[in-house]
Amino acid sequence: MASLPLCRSPSSLLPSWPHRPISASFHPKNPSSPVAAHVSVQDPPPQDPAPPSDSSTNGTRPSSNTRYLWVNPNSPRAAGVVRARAGSGRRSRLASAAAVLGACEPAEAAVAAALEAAFPEPPSEQDAVIVLNTAAATRPETAVLALRWFLGNAEVRKKVILYNVVLKLLRKKRRWSETEALWAEMLQDGVQPDNATFSTIISCARACGLPSKAVEWFEKMPEFGCSPDMLTYSAVIDAYGRAGNAEAALRLYDRARSEKWQLDPVICSTVIKIHSTTGNFVGALNVFEEMKAAGVKPNLVVYNTMLDAMGRAMRPWVVKTIHREMVDQQVQPSRATYCCLLHAYTRARYGEDAMAVYRLMKDEVMDIDVMLYNMLLSMCADIGYVDEAEEIFSDMKASMDARSKPDSWSYSSMVTLYSSTANVLGAEGILNEMVGAGFKPNIFVLTSLIRCYGKVGHTDHVVRSFDMLEDLGISPDDRFCGCLLSVAGNTPAEELGKVINCIERSNAQLGAVVKLLVDTSTSSESFREAASELLSSSRGVVKMPYCNSLMDLCVNLNQMEKACALLDAAQQLGIYANIQTRTQTQWSLHLRGLSVGAALTTLHVWMNDLDTALQSGGEGLPPLLGIHTGQGKNTYSDRGLAAMFEAHLKELDAPFHEAPDKAGWFLTTSVAAKHWLEMKKASELVAV
Structure with a gap:
């Protein structure tokens, strides 16, 4: 394009024509230049300035270095300048109208006066849309009044467009009652809603936490001849999930897959969450893999939902x-990501991973509330992380945030930690600190304290802690009674009466069974009947702990006959299920989860069963025999059941040896077992 020439023609050469005065300024490329150029389609270019006189040279009269660029009014460039100037003025006028509307009181007269002043002539439909869209800070009531004014005064062809604009504003403000009222007004005005109307109302209901309303409006769409689009389906799948209608949500998701709709992270996140809440963790993982295969990139919400689901599924390796x-x-x-990781790792007792996440949150100065702290402390108490728990507890006390300060559960976890390690001074110190902080000891604290005293043999302290329970007005629960029963199993015979008295005061029926157990004159059958009645009336979660502790007490008091009777009663009640398994190649005894006394009793009965099978002359023994004790710590033994059992098998001179490739298993062959059983029987005959 040719550049416009600088024109210095005399003004007499300019033709005259009627035109609208418009002027624009042109700034030179070098702003520091003293010469300014002006473009004008109205004013004629001035004459060249006369040569400066001596007076002007001396500074008595300023000289003009201004240049003018003349543009032909008939050229396209002049028309563009006019349109730009006119468009700028319109935008400015509409923005001013929106600002006035935003500051206006929600009164019909005030809104009408403001809009009449802004629009002396009837506004167009586009003007109305721009003003309503721009007035983001407008009160919902004011927006509805402005909508009514525009509907009555603007040149509107499709009223539904203006209604949709205000509905979006109500959605942004999360005003559900006003949305329903505007819907009713819209129908009364005879306006036919469209897909955008329903999509806006459905998403508004979801944003307001009303998933049932979102579903209700979705089901209304066919009545008005509207077909949901993908965005609407996405919102409704989420609404069905939030409303608890998992079946409908999954049905829509299956339809989306079969019809090859374009999936989005919102749909996938909702379906993953539905599968997670219903316990279908495999389904959640499948959806996660399907969305990636379909080319949908997971976002932060999807990842957090999956981390939460796999944490609930107790699959920490998948979480990693x-x-x-x-x-x-x-x-x-985000913080939610780290919270999901902590939930998953603490539930699965992945101590190192949980502590790594915790320290990362500390380094990034993230908010850690008391709930997260307590999860970490509970994990540390269960797996014996003493140093880590003390670090966490110190951080809680040093925190400036009141939401991170220790509560009664924090102190309870610390007492449990010291109890599991038999640290009496540590447990008592935390108890005193707890009371000093204004918290009363709860039943969990006293239960842990009694267990700690029982481990170190402080029977009098056990009784004193029990008296504290009564002083605080706390009623003993099944867990507390089980703790007393466990303490009784490790109490010397001369002090056993003190603990039995506490048991009887806590649970009269349990105390009566313990007395029958201790009484050597009571028959095994009488004890078995009383124990069966007790276990039948007890809650399911305490049946096995009661059996374990009672058999510990039987073994410690050398009441093996009563222990066997109790084991038989427990098996008939289904408390010890699948404790023995038999295949053609291997017979196995599963002792994992049993106390030491229960495991020894079960081993005794199993050995008798092996001897009976050997003597019967029937099918005989299989090629391999195995005992599964599990590995790691045992709830009822500090040494661990595997270590204790290995020592016991050596005492019996039994031919079972720890399997090198199967941790927690002791194996032997039928030949070795047969030889050992025969030698054992022969030695018993010699002893007789």
């Missing part, structure tokens, strides 16, 4: 894989 993938995809984790 998903978190690693999230980091590789450069998705920035």
Whole structure:
């Protein structure tokens, strides 16, 4: 395009024509230049300035260095300048009208006066849309009044457009009652809603936490001849999930897959959450893999939902894989991400991973509330992380945030931790600190304290802690009674009466059974009947702990006959299920989860069963015999059941040896077992 020439023609050469005065300024490329150029389609270019006189040179009269660029009014460039100037004025006028509307009181007269002043002539439909869209700070009541004014005064062809604009404003403000009222007004005005109307109302209901309303409006769409689009389906699947109608949500999701709709992270996140809440964790994992296969990139919400689901599923190894993938995809984790990781690792007792996440949150100065702290302390108490628990507890006390200060559960976890390690001074110190902080000891604290005293043999302290329970007006529960029963199993015979008295005061029926057990004159059958009645009336979660502790007491008092009778009663009640398994190649005894006394009693009965099978001359023994004790700590033994059992098998000179490739298993062959049983029987005959 040719550049416009600088024109210095005399003004007499300019033709005259009627035109609208418009002027624009042109700034030179070099702003520091003293020469300014002006473009004008109205004013004629001035004459060249006369040569400066001596007076002007001396500074008595300023000289003009201004240049003018003349544009032909008939050229396209002049028309563009006019349109730009006119459009700028319109935008400014509409923005001013929106600002006035935003500051206006929600009164019909005030709104009408403001809009009449802004629009002396009837506004267009586009003007109305722009003003309503721009007035983001407008009160919902004011927006509805403005809508009515525009509907009555503007040149509107499709009223539904204006209604949809105000509905979006109500959605943004989360005003559900006004949304329903505007819907009714819209129908009364004879306006036919469209897909955008329903999509806006459905998403408004979801944003207001009313998923049932979102579903209700979705089901109304066919009545008005509207077909849901993908965005509407996405919102409704989420609404069905939030409303608890998992079946409908999954049905829509299956339809989306079969019809090859474009999935989005919102739909997938909702379906994953539905599967998680219903316990279908495999389904949640399948949806996660399907969305990636379909090319949908998981966002932060999807990753957090999956981490939460796999944490609930107790699959910490999957949680680690998903978190690693999230980091590789450069998705920035949020606080919710770290909370999901802590939930997963603490529930699964992944101590190292949980502590790594905790320290990362500390380094990034993230908010850690008392609930997260208590989860960590509970994990540390269960797996014996003393140093880590003390670090966490110190951080809680040093925190400036009141939401992070220790509560009664924090102190309870610390007492449990010291109790599990038989640290009496530590447990008593935390108890005193708890009372000093204004918290009363609860039944969990006293239960842990009694267990701690029982481990170190402080029977008098056990009784004193029990008296504290009565002083505080706390009623003993099944867990507390089970703790007393466990303490009784490790109490010397000369002090056993003190603990039995506490048991009887806590649970009269349990105390009566313990007295029958201790009384050597009571028959095994009488004890068995009383124990069966007790176990039948007890809650399911305490039946096995009661059996374990009672058999510990039987073994410690050398009442093996009563222990066997109790084991038989427990098996008939289904308390010890699948404790023995038999295949053609291996017979196994499963002792994992049993106390030491219960495991020894079960082993005694199993050995008798092996001897009976050997003597019967029937099918005989299989090629392999195995005892599964599990590995790691045992609830009822500090040494662990595997270590204790290994020592006991050596005492019996039994041919069972720990399997090198199967942790927690002791194996032997039928030949070795047969030889040992025959030698054992022969030695018993010699002893007789």
